[in-house]
Amino acid sequence: MKKISLSFTLNGDAVTAEVPVTWNLLKTLRETFELTGAKEGCGVGECGACTVLVDGDAVNACLFPIPEIAGKSVTTIEGLAAGDGTLHPLQKSFLENNGVQCGFCTSGMLMSAKALLDQNPDPTEEEIRTGIAGNFCRCTGYVQIVEAVQTAAKVEK
């Protein structure tokens, strides 16, 4: 199987990886970089558990062919808290508003919420619901998650 060597930015650090060309971004993050925050739920872009940011946009890492990542900047859930471990306002807000139950969707949910607030700091409830429509949560019923994003938006303001 042909391998490819590529350089990109991962959570602010310049990195290089040598992986099979058939791998996707999710597999590379989990197996090469041991960043297991992004999860494989469905593997076909339906559930959003693998959501990461590529150049600031939320994408399904499971569908992102790894050769396309050369030169790009990737942010995963592991890059969301500050370097000293201080939680991001979204992370705090998810904890305080009970936006986390089993936790499987949480990494992806937080990354979609981050992309949304970065691009639209004061979203309506409908915009929040559209922003996380590609992230399935089978526990919370979404209400607490929407409230968590609303609270974080207020805090960040």
Place this chain on the structure above:
Amino acid sequence: MIDYDYLTPRSLKEVLSLLKEYGPRATLIAGGTDVMVKIRNTRKAPEVLISLRGLQDLRYIRKNGGYHIGALTTHRMIEQSQLVMEELPALHDGASEVGSVQIRNVATLGGNICNAAPSADTSGPLLALDATVVLEGPEGRRTVPVMDFFTGTYMTVRKPEEVLIEFEISEDMGNFGSAYWKHSRRKAMELPLLGVAVALKLSEDKKEILDAKIALTVAAPTPVRATLAEDFLKGKPMTDEIFKEAGRIASSPDCCTPRTSLRCEAWYREDMIRVLVPRMAAKAAERAGKSRQRRGR
């Protein structure tokens, strides 16, 4: 074991020469949201994937003469385009309904059309907006109306050695109001049971229908235009009864051949065409009024 090579050409010329070299052993990939899923689900891959993502200059939405949209334009770019929202609103409706933000950030308009799923959310709007696709191949460029582009489920007139590079919509379509309805059970992450797109051009006093275009998806093996219903509308006064009759004509076997599938039954699709064509016509008419106001500004 899935194995393939992944090539990342940087120019259209390079893509065309790779297509010539690999022929049927290659598949083009743009955003990858269909191709990657297909490879995973079927456990089968072509020998090579030729990526179009290096063709950055095919990502654009422009208005000069007509409207020009590059094949690599993402659904998200269309969703966020003020120009599309105001002047080609049916396309805005369709692109905004595809998948999720994550999918729309990478999935391209060219990919949605070339994949040719009967349920593609941009095919109905492009059909109702009378769009034309521009294909580039070894023998040069050719244009094909979207109406003639689909030949069957997942089949198009694009030859294996050709690349879809642009969509063109005539300037006059900016004078139409248009709307698309994706009929589905959930609000997101869903495929339509049925898609209805209508574009209407109204007289100055908004009382008469000058021109009408009606596209139906998941109503036949390919997206179709309900031309009999369109002809009926032309020159008619704009009333609820007229819209209702257009819905009845559009749902008849003269215009569509919906089938019973896993997702819903034929009679339901027929019924919903009858309901949704008038509803989308009314929305298109409302938007046509607004576009007229905008131009008067």
